[in-house]
Each structure stands twice: as structure tokens, then as C-alpha cells.
Amino acid sequence: MDYALVQRPKVDGLRTAGTFKFGIEEEYFLVDAETKSVVRSMSQPFFEAAKAATDGRISPEFLQPQIEVISSPHDNVADARAELRALRRTISTVAAEHGLAILAAGTHPTAAWRSAQQTNKERYDSVMHDLQMIGQRDLLCGLHVHVELPDPDQRIDVMYRMLPYLPLFLALSTSSPFWQSRRTGLKGYRLAAYDELPRTGVPDLFRTQEEFDAYVTALVRAGVIADSSYIWWAIRPSLLNPTLELRAPDSCTLVEDAIAIAALYRTVARHLYVNPWRNADLDAVARAIIVENKWQAQRYGVHATFAAEEGAMTVAEMVERVICDTAADAAALGCTAEINRCRAIVGSGTSADAQLAVFEAHIQSGSPGTALRAVTEWIAAATLQ
Known part of the structure; x- marks a missing residue:
């Protein structure tokens, strides 16, 4: 993303709010248009055509059956929605011309990881050498959401105080109930697999930029990583942009769900930035609870019950609390309607719930293979809604 670095304005020692410009990155599966099975390797003619059609806002991913789209930075959520929908439709049109289609979901229901080929790139070669089978x-x-803070130097502080919300963002996004043609029993299996990688999951309790820099420096000096872009936490400060990047969510099948989560994250980021007292006392107990809540989100999605020091809280209750706490921030950013959609996600379920419903409807009168095919057809259609 191409963000302009801004300086933090100060008024009487208090933080003042900026526009909190944001951008969205989405990863999709590249599939055969007829069978909806993932391709083994990237079609270069397709990729070049898609790159030209999207003005370069598409990039290859670590494995060739995947692509990523990168939105422009936005101040207005309606513009972000329009661009994201246009990117999906444009790439889909180009893909169809090459016998391909795209699916937006955390996992592909029937994909076999053993057959996926790595993208040829020096960085990816290094990652695969380090990760071995885990990389395969x-x-x-x-779904990755970047938010630019008025003062980029406050990103570690806001990241620290954002940790309790990570399970909520994940729960609202869950779209990965299948893996290797099997029901996993989880609404969000993606992070169960992704967290096999090093430097993933919930960050440790870094409170200052200096603490984070000391951690990165130690790893770089040891030759463990080349730079901080090899840190793949559920939330991290971007190396290339003055943004705080949310990485916990699954790729959302519905554009409206992706926009709702992006709007909620942006709103909470503003709220935390202008209220530096909020969540300023997180400790080891709080982080342990956050890690447990992340698991509850993976397992149950929007039907999860989260632990809290004061007692249990359902996802629905947490959504209501967050919307209430951040109402002024949402109004200031012009995204009240978008964060209110989070209520609808809780009420109707996520992509994972819809996928499982499609599967159950078809397994009654057919084979597991037929039911899974119906699921992939649903994902393909819903990706373009």
C-alpha cells in the first residue's frame, strides 16, 4: 500500500484524531472454473491480464493456488467497499477468460496442500527453506486490514491495547470449517494450521516501540529473520507502511462482512488511540485469557462464549459492548452502518455457518464429495455478491 507518512498533531499534550486512513488486503483461492478445485500452479497469462486490469493491485502469494488483492488507502468506507467489489469482479472476469474462478474463504474445502506449488521468488524460497513441510x-x-495512526510511533502501544479484540475479529470472519475434504469441527480452522508457523498468534505484551525494536534486533542479529516482515502475528506494525495491520481474520466470502470487520477494526483503532487509558493495564493473566478466547473463536465462531476476568461474555454481548463504547468514533469516521452490520453477522452466522448448512443440506441426499462440491459452488457465487 502507498501511504503518506503523517505527523501526529498535538493539542495541550492530548492525542487528536486524524482520518485513520485504511486499506484492505484479501487473499483468494484460484480454482478451475468448472470443478472449483484449486489449480496446481499459477497461469502466467491470467496473472498478467489480471494485473493489467486491476492497475497492479494483484500479487502472487506464497503458494501458487492463491492470489492477493491490495486496495488503495481510503478515508471513506463506501469507497473501500466499491473498490473491493470491483476488484473481485474484475479478477473474476479475467479469470473466466482463462477457465478459472476465485473463492474467498479461509480454507478451500477440498484442496490438498501436497499438490500446491510454491511461487518462485527469492523471499519465498527462503521462507520455504526455513519452514519446510509447515510451509507447504x-x-x-x-483478510488483512491496515490502519494508519496519526502518530505511527504509537502503533506498538495501540497494538498492545488492541489484543483483547483479536478473538472478536476472528469470530466475525470465520470461513474455514473444512480442511482436506473433511469437516474439522471448527468454524475457523485456518489459524489452527497457520499457527504452526513461528512468530504467529497473539503477540507478547510489548508496551513500547523500544521493546518491539529490541525483539526484532535480536532476531535479525541472530540471522533468524531478515526484518520484521517475517513476524506474522495476528496483528503487527507494518514494515513498509505507517500502519497497524490486523491479520487475524479469515478471508471473508461476502464483501459486506469484510467491510464490516475492517470498519470495526478502524473504529476500535481510533477509540484506543484517542483514549490511551483503555486496556492500558493488560498483564499475563489478560493475555492468557485472550489466547483462550482466540481458541473459542476458532472453535465456535460467532457462537463462542469468551472468558473475561468479570465472567463469561458471548460474542453477541461483546459486539454490543464494543459498538456502544466506540459509537462516537464510528460516527466520526462515517462507518456506523458498517459496524452495525456486525450484529447481522452474529445473528445470521458467518461464511463457516453457511458452508456447513450447504453441506448438511446436500449430504442428506448425496455423497460427501457431492456435498463438498455444493459448498465450493456456494463460495464461488457468494464471493461475487
Whole structure:
């Protein structure tokens, strides 16, 4: 993303709010248009045509059956929605011309990771050498949301205080109930597989930029990583942009779900930035609870019950609390309607719930293979809604 670095304005020592410009990255599976099975390797003619059609807002991913789209930075959520929908439709049109289609989901229901080929790129060669079979299993698609803070130096502080919300963002996005042609029993299996990688999951309790820099420096000096872009936490400060990047969510099948989650994250980021007291006392107990809640989100999606020091809280209750707490921030950013959609996601379920419903409807009168085919057909159609 191409963000302009801004300086933080100060008024009487208090933080003032900026526009909180944001951008979205989505990963999709590239599939055969007829069978909806993932391709083994990237079609170069397709990729070049898609790159030209999207003005370069598409990039290859670590494994060739996947692609990523990268939105422009936006101040207005309606513009972000329009661009994201246009990117999906444009790439789909180009893909169809090459006998291909795209699927937006955290996992592909029937994909076999053993057959996926790695993309030829020096960085990816290095990653695969380090990860070995774990890298080969990384056939997973996520939603990444970048938010630019008025003062980029506050990203570690906001990241630290954002941790309790990570399970909520994940629960609202869950779209990965299948893996290797099997029901996993989880609504969000993607992170169960992704967290096999090093430097993933919930970050440790870094409170300052200096602490984070010391961690990165130690790893770089040891030759473990080349730079901080090899840190793949569920949330991280971007190396290339002055943004705080949310990485926990599954790739959302519905554009409206992706926009709702992006809007909620942006709203919470603003709220935390202008209220530096919020979540300023997280400790080891709090982080352990966050890790457990992340698991609950993976297992149950929007039907999860989260632990809290004061007692249990359902996802629906947490959504209501967050919307109430951040109402002024949502209004300031012009995204009240979008974060209110999170209520609808809780009420109707996520892509994972829809996929499982399609599977159950078809397994009654057919084979598992037929039911899974129906699921992939649903994902393909819903990706373009």
C-alpha cells in the first residue's frame, strides 16, 4: 500500500484524531472454473491480464493456488467497499477468460496442500527453506486490514491495547470449517494450521516501540529473520507502511462482512488511540485469557462464549459492548452502518455457518464429495455478491 507518512498533531499534550486512513488486503483461492478445485500452479497469462486490469493491485502469494488483492488507502468506507467489489469482479472476469474462478474463504474445502506449488521468488524460497513441510501446508487465505495512526510511533502501544479484540475479529470472519475434504469441527480452522508457523498468534505484551525494536534486533542479529516482515502475528506494525495491520481474520466470502470487520477494526483503532487509558493495564493473566478466547473463536465462531476476568461474555454481548463504547468514533469516521452490520453477522452466522448448512443440506441426499462440491459452488457465487 502507498501511504503518506503523517505527523501526529498535538493539542495541550492530548492525542487528536486524524482520518485513520485504511486499506484492505484479501487473499483468494484460484480454482478451475468448472470443478472449483484449486489449480496446481499459477497461469502466467491470467496473472498478467489480471494485473493489467486491476492497475497492479494483484500479487502472487506464497503458494501458487492463491492470489492477493491490495486496495488503495481510503478515508471513506463506501469507497473501500466499491473498490473491493470491483476488484473481485474484475479478477473474476479475467479469470473466466482463462477457465478459472476465485473463492474467498479461509480454507478451500477440498484442496490438498501436497499438490500446491510454491511461487518462485527469492523471499519465498527462503521462507520455504526455513519452514519446510509447515510451509507447504500454508494453503490458507486471510483478510488483512491496515490502519494508519496519526502518530505511527504509537502503533506498538495501540497494538498492545488492541489484543483483547483479536478473538472478536476472528469470530466475525470465520470461513474455514473444512480442511482436506473433511469437516474439522471448527468454524475457523485456518489459524489452527497457520499457527504452526513461528512468530504467529497473539503477540507478547510489548508496551513500547523500544521493546518491539529490541525483539526484532535480536532476531535479525541472530540471522533468524531478515526484518520484521517475517513476524506474522495476528496483528503487527507494518514494515513498509505507517500502519497497524490486523491479520487475524479469515478471508471473508461476502464483501459486506469484510467491510464490516475492517470498519470495526478502524473504529476500535481510533477509540484506543484517542483514549490511551483503555486496556492500558493488560498483564499475563489478560493475555492468557485472550489466547483462550482466540481458541473459542476458532472453535465456535460467532457462537463462542469468551472468558473475561468479570465472567463469561458471548460474542453477541461483546459486539454490543464494543459498538456502544466506540459509537462516537464510528460516527466520526462515517462507518456506523458498517459496524452495525456486525450484529447481522452474529445473528445470521458467518461464511463457516453457511458452508456447513450447504453441506448438511446436500449430504442428506448425496455423497460427501457431492456435498463438498455444493459448498465450493456456494463460495464461488457468494464471493461475487
